Amino acid sequence: MFACIHGPDANRLADSFSPFVEMVDEKTAVFTVTARQFGAVKHVQAQVALAATAEAAILAARNLPGYTFIPPGEEARVLGTLSIDALPPDPELFETFHLWGIRSLNDLSRLPDDALASRLGARGLWLQRLARGAFERPLRPRLPATVYEESAELEHPIQLREPLLFQIARFLQDLTARLKSQSLAAASLHLTLNGNQRTHSVPFPTRDVKLLLKLVEHSLERQPPDGPIAKLRLELIPTEPRRVQHGLFTPAAPEPEKLELTLGKIRGLVGEKNVGYPELFDTHRPGLARPAPGRSYLTFRYFRPPLEARVTAERLWTRMFQGKILQIAGPWRSSGDWWRPDNWNRDEYDLALSDGALYRIYMDRVPKKWFVEGVYD
Amino acid sequence: MAAAFPLGWRHVEPLETLSAAGRDFPRGRISEIVGTRSSGRTSVLHALIAASTGRGEHAALVDSKDAFDACSAESVGVELSRLVWVRCGGNAEHALHAADLLIQAGGFGVVALDLAEATPAALNRIPPTAWFRFRRAVESTPTILTVLADHPLAKSCSCMTIKMPPRRAVFTGQAPFLLLRDAG
Numbered sequence: 001m002f003a004c005i006h007g008p009d010a011n012r013l014a015d016s017f018s019p020f021v022e023m024v025d026e027k028t029a030v031f032t033v034t035a036r037q038f039g040a041v042k043h044v045q046a047q048v049a050l051a052a053t054a055e056a057a058i059l060a061a062r063n064l065p066g067y068t069f070i071p072p073g074e075e076a077r078v079l080g081t082l083s084i085d086a087l088p089p090d091p092e093l094f095e096t097f098h099l100w101g102i103r104s105l106n107d108l109s110r111l112p113d114d115a116l117a118s119r120l121g122a123r124g125l126w127l128q129r130l131a132r133g134a135f136e137r138p139l140r141p142r143l144p145a146t147v148y149e150e151s152a153e154l155e156h157p158i159q160l161r162e163p164l165l166f167q168i169a170r171f172l173q174d175l176t177a178r179l180k181s182q183s184l185a186a187a188s189l190h191l192t193l194n195g196n197q198r199t200h201s202v203p204f205p206t207r208d209v210k211l212l213l214k215l216v217e218h219s220l221e222r223q224p225p226d227g228p229i230a231k232l233r234l235e236l237i238p239t240e241p242r243r244v245q246h247g248l249f250t251p252a253a254p255e256p257e258k259l260e261l262t263l264g265k266i267r268g269l270v271g272e273k274n275v276g277y278p279e280l281f282d283t284h285r286p287g288l289a290r291p292a293p294g295r296s297y298l299t300f301r302y303f304r305p306p307l308e309a310r311v312t313a314e315r316l317w318t319r320m321f322q323g324k325i326l327q328i329a330g331p332w333r334s335s336g337d338w339w340r341p342d343n344w345n346r347d348e349y350d351l352a353l354s355d356g357a358l359y360r361i362y363m364d365r366v367p368k369k370w371f372v373e374g375v376y377d
Numbered sequence: 378m379a380a381a382f383p384l385g386w387r388h389v390e391p392l393e394t395l396s397a398a399g400r401d402f403p404r405g406r407i408s409e410i411v412g413t414r415s416s417g418r419t420s421v422l423h424a425l426i427a428a429s430t431g432r433g434e435h436a437a438l439v440d441s442k443d444a445f446d447a448c449s450a451e452s453v454g455v456e457l458s459r460l461v462w463v464r465c466g467g468n469a470e471h472a473l474h475a476a477d478l479l480i481q482a483g484g485f486g487v488v489a490l491d492l493a494e495a496t497p498a499a500l501n502r503i504p505p506t507a508w509f510r511f512r513r514a515v516e517s518t519p520t521i522l523t524v525l526a527d528h529p530l531a532k533s534c535s536c537m538t539i540k541m542p543p544r545r546a547v548f549t550g551q552a553p554f555l556l557l558r559d560a561g
Contacts, residue, residue: 251433252519254484259461262482266463266475274464278447278457291452298557299420299453301493304443327548329555350557352546357414358557374446376557377419 002054002139003033004061007046017041020141022054028062030054032139042067051075056133059086059105075133080106087127093120105131146182148175149235151192157228161220164229169213171234176207179238187239191216193225193232204256205242211257212236218264222272284336285344286373298376300360306371309361316353316361318372323353331363350376402487402521407512407531409524412541418493419444420453421539422525426487427454429521434486437461437479441472442494461485469499473507480514480522488515492526500530508534 005013006028014021014029017037022030033041033050041048044067049060051070059079060068063086070078079086082105084097102108109132117125129135150171158164168191179185185205189212191198200215254262267275280290291297307318315324330349337343346362353359358376363369402408402425412418426436431454438445443464451457461479465472469492476490492500508531515522524531529538548555 251486252484253435254482258482259484262478263461265478269474270463270465270468270471274466276462278445278450278460278462280447280451280457287446287448289448291448295452297449297452299417299423300446300449301419301444302446327546327555329548329550329557352548355414356543358546374444375414377415377417 001033001035001038001050001052002030002057003037003041004028004030004049004051004054004057005044005046006048006058006061010046013044013046020139022140023142024058028058030058030139031141038069051133053133053136054139055130055135055137059130059133062086070133076106076109076131079131079133080104080109084108084131087130090123090127093124093127096120146238147235148178148186148238149233150174151231151233153231154229157230158232159228161217161224164220164225164232165213165217167232168216168234169209171232172209172212172236175234175236176209176212179207179236182238183241184238185241186212186236188237189215190235190237191219191233192235193229194227195231196226198223203260205239206257207241208257211261214261215264218261218268222268284334286334300374301377302374303372306362306373309370309372311361311363311370316351316359316372321353321355321357323355325351326354327352335365348373402523403536404519404521405516406536407508407515407522407524407534409526409529409531409535409538410541411526411529411538413527413543415546416541416543418525418539418541421541422489422491422523423450423453423455425521425523426450426460426489427456429486430454430456430459432486433459435459435461435484436487436489437463437476437485438489438491439463439465439472439476439479440491441465441469441499442467442491444491444494467495467499469495470502473503476522477511477514480511480518480520483518483520485520487521487523489523489525492524492530494527500526503530505532508532 003017008027010027010029011023014031017033017040018031020031024030038050041050047061047065049057049064049068049070051057051060052072053075056070056075056079059082060070063082068078084094084102084104086105097108108128111128113125113128116128126135152167158167176186185207186202187205188202189200191200198219200219202215206212263275281288283289287302307320310317316322328349328351331347333347335345345365347365348360348362351359351361360373360376362371362373364371410418410421426438429436436459438460440462443466445462447457463475465475472490472492476488479485479488511522512534529535546557548557550556
């Protein structure tokens with residue numbers, strides 16, 4: 001038999017009867033009970049129903065006050081008095097029921113199956129089976145989320161990287177095998193060493209132990225642990241595996257696994273923030289703004305950081321170059337983000353110098369200093 | 378082989394040239410684009426990357442001096458989502474190492490190594506064997522390895538060198554209301 005409890009405390013009450021509870025909504029819990037538990041269920045302080053099918057128990061618990069016991073085979077009779085609105089809402093079908101004069105579940109359950117199916121299709125037939133309390137389905141109990149983690153507390157702390165990677169590789173093999181058995185893959189990896197957690201996000205779901213181990217290795221190279229490792233914990237965050245359909249005429253692209261490893265190596269070389277895909281923003285800030293559609297832009301090269309300069313009406317000096325100013329256009333004044341510490345307020349000029357190059361210079365209006373921002377090229 | 382390349386500063390002129398840029402650079406070879414400041418060398422490089430990413434390929438730019446301007450590159454047609462940008466903070470050795478790793482990874486249509494504005498001291502530290510290694514690494518791939526520099530670096534390892542002549546700025550309007558327009 002199925003029991004359904006409908007009330008604000010349904011979850012806790014249902015847990016006291018069975019570990020396998022399906023939460024239909026926040027206030028409605030369904031579970032199976034044995035004949036020995038009937039008496040206990042009867043004394044629950046909420047709307048409770050017992051029935052041979054889960055859906056009949058849900059309908060009765062939601063719509064009938066107190067305790068309701070529906071004997072097997074009596075579902076249509078007990079539920080028949082309920083309004084048609086007790087069924088799961090379906091505005092289109094409910095309008096048809098209204099036109100047909102169907103007001104209660106009893107009215108619906110008495111309609112002939114074949115005629116109903118031919119007029120309202122499978123959805124109408126399903127609603128009729130619900131009204132009769134004859135729709136049977138298995139229980140869908142909530143399951144606790146599986147955590148894919150391994151941990152170890154070591155008697156002798158690990159001091160070298162190699163044995164640490166060996167231990168991590170063992171963890172990864174076990175965890176990826178568990179992920180594989182569930183048809184899942186790792187979306188990211190949390191490694192906790194002596195209580196310090198570091199997260200490695202994988203650009204695509206994977207179960208490749210070598211790839212995950214390499215990512216960890218590169219991370220340990222870039223940022224070595226503070227001291228010998230006594231506590232070690234590894235957790236993989238599961239997600240759906242990647243499914244890729246390759247095309248015959250698709251241009252070749254770097255293999256994601258290989259590219260991620262390569263970028264990891266380069267990050268170790270030039271720094272974490274110096275590798276990536278450039279992105280422009282919806283702003284007017286120089287250097288970050290998206291190009292306006294339809295406008296032409298001269299190709300530009302930045303001096304990062306801008307070169308401090310000394311400028312007179314005729315000449316320009318920097319630590320890298322100097323020359324006579326042949327032509328100059330400007331100024332173009334721009335400012336923005338005044339509410340932020342890194343606001344800008346400057347006058348820009350384009351100038352042709354006697355060295356044959358064309359520079360963009362600006363005067364920062366707050367410290368009243370000149371800078372060469374870059375060169376048109 | 379030195380070849381003239383009819384491309385100026387502006388992105389508006391070379392829409393046809395963009396596709397030509399992608400076609401004319403030999404794959405599996407080292408090409409060089411050399412020139413002084415404001416000669417249009419970066420325009421050619423952006424046109425090449427735009428042609429490559431426009432075909433759906435991925436490209437990589439190893440930027441030794443952090444000089445890349447994403448705004449003007451996007452206005453030329455570079456698809457930034459397909460461009461891996463590596464900033465080396467002025468370290469030419471890191472730039473070479475990064476380019477080596479990207480070539481080894483494979484799958485890129487263009488790997489561009491921007492060594493323009495690098496100091497002579499940094500360039501002197503590049504061993505000549507590096508270019509031979511690049512030539513061997515890239516020759517069995519469909520990748521265009523392009524080096525942008527002030528003067529030729531790869532020497533005999535380079536299959537093609539594009540020398541950009543100095544250009545003259547074009548301002549319009551009457552002083553003091555001048556407007557920078559183009560290269561003449």
